[in-house]
Amino acid sequence: MLFRSILLVLFGTVLISVAADKPLWSQGFENRVAGQPPVGWGTQWGTIGDDLVIVSNLRAVSGDKALLIDRTGDNTAMWGMATGFPGVKEGWVRLSCAFLIQGAGFDARFGFEIREAFPAQRKIAGLRFGGSRLSVIPMSEVGAYLDKQGVPLGRFDKDVWYRVDLWLPAVGSSDRRGAAQMLRYQGNGQWEPLGPAQPVPVVAPAATSGYGQLMYVATPGARGYRLFLDDVQTTAEATLPHME
Numbered sequence: 001m002l003f004r005s006i007l008l009v010l011f012g013t014v015l016i017s018v019a020a021d022k023p024l025w026s027q028g029f030e031n032r033v034a035g036q037p038p039v040g041w042g043t044q045w046g047t048i049g050d051d052l053v054i055v056s057n058l059r060a061v062s063g064d065k066a067l068l069i070d071r072t073g074d075n076t077a078m079w080g081m082a083t084g085f086p087g088v089k090e091g092w093v094r095l096s097c098a099f100l101i102q103g104a105g106f107d108a109r110f111g112f113e114i115r116e117a118f119p120a121q122r123k124i125a126g127l128r129f130g131g132s133r134l135s136v137i138p139m140s141e142v143g144a145y146l147d148k149q150g151v152p153l154g155r156f157d158k159d160v161w162y163r164v165d166l167w168l169p170a171v172g173s174s175d176r177r178g179a180a181q182m183l184r185y186q187g188n189g190q191w192e193p194l195g196p197a198q199p200v201p202v203v204a205p206a207a208t209s210g211y212g213q214l215m216y217v218a219t220p221g222a223r224g225y226r227l228f229l230d231d232v233q234t235t236a237e238a239t240l241p242h243m244e
């Protein structure tokens with residue numbers, strides 16, 4: 001894996017976020033020095049080229065640091081990197097991630113895939129960013145994209161913190177009900193939903209596979225943006241959120 005190391009200077013106001021429930025697992029990136037590669041993330045395929053993947057102190061929604069994926073160089077190749085996360089045996093696991101995007105005007109295009117644990121790695125759901133919009137893409141039983149069933153979550157502005165929440169059914173569950181919601185950061189630990197949570201069909205991993213991987217996927221040909229991620233975490237949920 002190729003990473004460029006640079007010294008980043010802190011600027012701007014540090015934002016504070018308060019979690020409603022104690023997470024089962026979390027990444028806040030506070031345990032690394034700015035400019036170092038993140039712990040627990042690795043390039044799995046493709047050519048990272050001059051793209052930058054480091055811990056940064058330029059932006060953060062809680063604490064002082066966040067993960068920065070800087071795709072403002074010359075690389076336009078497709079590649080992916082992932083981190084593992086745990087699931088639950090009953091109810092739902094809520095996977096949350098705060099994000100902020102800079103640059104690329106209207107065309108910051110990339111995605112995330114939620115996958116079963118290695119070695120199965122079947123795709124469970126996808127997050128698609130493009131045209132300043134975020135959508136959730138369901139997957140078939142064999143992990144194929146069901147693009148026509150995509151669920152729009154809303155528009156996002158540049159240089160503003162948002163959060164996406166995904167409710168994924170427990171490992172081995174026959175319940176195929178999932179949900180997704182997008183929220184905008186209001187400051188002082190407050191998040192405002194852009195709308196009600198939306199239903200998303202999800203085929204849970206088999207008990208022999210389990211959750212999971214969160215995989216960033218660089219869209220081929222798309223470049224010129226910086227993506228910050230913070231407060232990546234999972235919590236156990238007994239029920240789905242209210243949906244309209």
